[in-house]
Amino acid sequence: MNWLKLLQHDLRYGLIRWRYLLIFLLFVLPCITCYSDVQLANVPGTWMDYMLYCFKGSVPITSSPEISLALPIFWIMAVAGSLLLNLDYFLSDLTQAGQQIIIRSKTRRGWYLSKCAWNLCSCIVYMVLVCASVLLFTLLSGGDVSLQSTPGVMEIHFSELTVEPTLLSGLPGLIVVVFMPLVTLMALNMLQMAVCLLVRPIIGFLISIAILVLCVYCNVPFVLGNGAMAIRSALLVPDGISPGFAALTAVAILLASAILGSWRFQHTDILGLEE
C-alpha cells in the first residue's frame, strides 16, 4: 500500500510538468525539414512519413566510400529530449521534499522502484506527446493522418540506402516509429538513472549521449539505440537489425539497470542540496 502511495506521488509530481510541452517545440524543426521533402515529392505526406523522418537515424557504416556517415542530429535530439526531461526529477526529489517521504516509506528499495515505474511512465508520456506533436504538424501542413508511408517521400528520405526500402504501414510501421523508440528510451532512461547514482547528473546525461553517438558508429543490436533507428530496422531494409532482438536487448538492459540501480541505492548516501 505504501508503495502505491509513493508511485502516486511520483506520477502526480514527476509527470505533470509544464516542461513536457517543450516536446512540441523539439519536434517542429525535423517536421519542417521533412515538410520540404514532402513538397519536393509533390505529395501530401502522411503522419508515418513525418514519424519515419524523426526516428530515421543514420545508415550503418559500410566499406563503401560513396556513403558518407553523418550524425543523425534530429534522431539524437528526439532521444535526448526524453533523457533530459527525466534527468533531474529523481535526484532533486531525493535532495529536497523526497527525504521526508523516503524516511516515512521505510524502504529504499520501494522508493527506488517507484522512481523506476515513474521513469517508464514518463517515457510513455513522452512518446504519446511526440506522436501528438507530429500529428498536429501533419494536420497543420495539410497531410494525411495515415499509417501508410508514401513511396515518393520514402525515396527522398532514404536516398542513402543502396537498396529500396520496404514501404511501411500499419503494425510494422508502428513497431518501427513508436514501439522500438519507446523501448529504447525506457532502457536508456533506466540506465541513466542508475548511472546518476554514481556520477553527477550532467555526467550521466553525457554518458547517455555518448551511447547514442557510439551506436551511430557501431551497428550491432547490443548497443542501445540501434534498434530505435528506422533506417537500420529489418522491417525496412534486408539485413537490418531484427526489432525482436533489439527489443529483447533493450528490455534486458532495462531490467539490469533497475536491479543494479536498486542495489546501489541501498548503499547511496542521501545528502542535502548544500552537501
Next chain:
Amino acid sequence: MKLNLEHVNKTIKKALVLDDVTMTLEGGHIYGLKGPNGSGKTMLMRVMAGLIRPTSGRVCVDGRQLGRDMDFPPSVGLLLENPSFLPNHTGLKNLELLAGIQHRVTSVNIRQTLQDVGLNPDDPRTFRKYSLGMKQRLGIAAAIMEQPDLILVDEPTNALDDNGIQQICTLLRRERDRGALLILSCHDASILEDLSDEIFHIYDGKVERRTIS
C-alpha cells in the same frame, strides 16, 4: 526507544567526517550536539536517520541494525538544514500528503500540530510564499506531527523570533516528556544548554566530551 552508535566512522570523498563515534541514547531525553560549523553534527544526524550509511561501525535502534535489519528507524521525525516541501501546496496540504504515507495521524491532529508551531492551518498561501520563519515552523511540524519515537532536529530555531523560539522549546520539551528521544543541534549555546539533558561536544567528526546539564 534506545539508539546505539558503535564505533561509527564515515568517510566522504576521502574526508573523514565521523571518527569513531560511540554513544547510547535513550527515550525521554533531549541530547544536544554542539560543535563548530562542519564538525559533523548534521552528518551524525543523517547517519542516525538512516539517510547515510556508516563506512564502518553500526547504528542500532532497539537492537535492530540500520542498513541490515531495516533501512530507516521505524518511527522517526526529521528536520535537517532548510526544510523542503512541495512549493505549490499549502502547509496543511504538504503535511497531509506526508501523513498519507503512514496513516498515523488524522487531519485533526495535523491541524493541531500546525497551530502548536504557530501556523494557521487555513492559511491559503502556498509553501513557496512562506517566510523563512514559517518554513522553519512547518519543518518542525512535519518532524513532530506523527509523534515519532526518534526526533532529529538540526538548528530548529533558525529564522525564528523570540516568541517562536519559546514555542518550539516548549514543544520539544513536551515531546521529551511524552517519551520521545530527541537529538538537537543548535548554534545558540544558551538554548542548547537550556533544552538538553546531555550535550555531546563534536570536533572534526569526533565526540570529544560529554556534559550533563
